[in-house]
Amino acid sequence: MAISVDSPEVSRNMTQQAGYTFPFLSDQRLEVIRRYDLLHAGAGENGADIARPAELLIDKTGTVRWINLTENYFVRARPEDVLDKVNLLE
Amino acid sequence: MNVRQLNWPLWLGVLLTLIGGFSYIAVFIWFPITRDFPWVNLLLFLVAAVFLWKGLRRGFERDRARPTLSKIIASVLTTLSVLMIALFLFSYFVFARWLPPSTGAPQVGQKVPEFTLPDSTGRQVSLNELLTTPIDGKPPKGVLLIFYRGYW
Numbered sequence: 265m266a267i268s269v270d271s272p273e274v275s276r277n278m279t280q281q282a283g284y285t286f287p288f289l290s291d292q293r294l295e296v297i298r299r300y301d302l303l304h305a306g307a308g309e310n311g312a313d314i315a316r317p318a319e320l321l322i323d324k325t326g327t328v329r330w331i332n333l334t335e336n337y338f339v340r341a342r343p344e345d346v347l348d349k350v351n352l353l354e
Numbered sequence: 355m356n357v358r359q360l361n362w363p364l365w366l367g368v369l370l371t372l373i374g375g376f377s378y379i380a381v382f383i384w385f386p387i388t389r390d391f392p393w394v395n396l397l398l399f400l401v402a403a404v405f406l407w408k409g410l411r412r413g414f415e416r417d418r419a420r421p422t423l424s425k426i427i428a429s430v431l432t433t434l435s436v437l438m439i440a441l442f443l444f445s446y447f448v449f450a451r452w453l454p455p456s457t458g459a460p461q462v463g464q465k466v467p468e469f470t471l472p473d474s475t476g477r478q479v480s481l482n483e484l485l486t487t488p489i490d491g492k493p494p495k496g497v498l499l500i501f502y503r504g505y506w
């Protein structure tokens with residue numbers, strides 16, 4: 265599932281265009297982004313606060329099995345690498 | 355200006371610089387192999403630099419029909435192109451790395467905080483719900499949380 269500061273409307277338009285079927289959650293008040301310490305202050309449009317890119321793999325007990333905090337926001341986890349980690353889950 | 359007088363290396367250098375800059379956002383950002391390291395763009399800039407150098411030298415040759423104008427055009431376009439290349443390099447290699455430390459982010463082995471947020475239809479969705487709601491009749495193995503910058 266994906267989380268950003270986008271409103272549900274923006275997420276709806278984007279997911280419909282791209283054809284994504286997994287949930288896109290809206291954290292417009294930055295509550296979860298702050299709680300996970302993933303705030304990138306002033307990095308959005310007109311200096312708005314947004315989330316930094318991050319991927320976390322959570323197992324069924326709610327425990328982190330893998331986390332990727334990129335050092336360069338042009339670089340993201342590659343799908344095949346993430347699938348390798350997902351295969352480690354029981 | 356006749357064709358033989360045209361400083362084509364200069365203009366080709368400018369064109370390659372523009373392509374090298376804008377093609378990253380327009381094309382190469384969509385493919386991990388050209389996005390994670392912008393090698394195609396760096397190659398384009400390298401070729402652009404060769405032509406810009408040739409164009410600059412040609413602009414300063416003595417046989418130009420309008421020598422002063424030729425020098426000004428060559429100097430200005432080369433400077434702007436170099437600035438554009440520098441802006442690209444700064445954006446990718448410096449600016450994109452200015453990320454917060456996120457030392458408080460959940461670490462491997464830690465439990466993540468529970469939360470509830472609206473999805474794109476406005477329905478409230480909780481992490482616990484995603485971790486426990488069966489998919490195709492089987493309990494989920496886990497959840498991949500992807501935080502992204504947003505489309506605004």
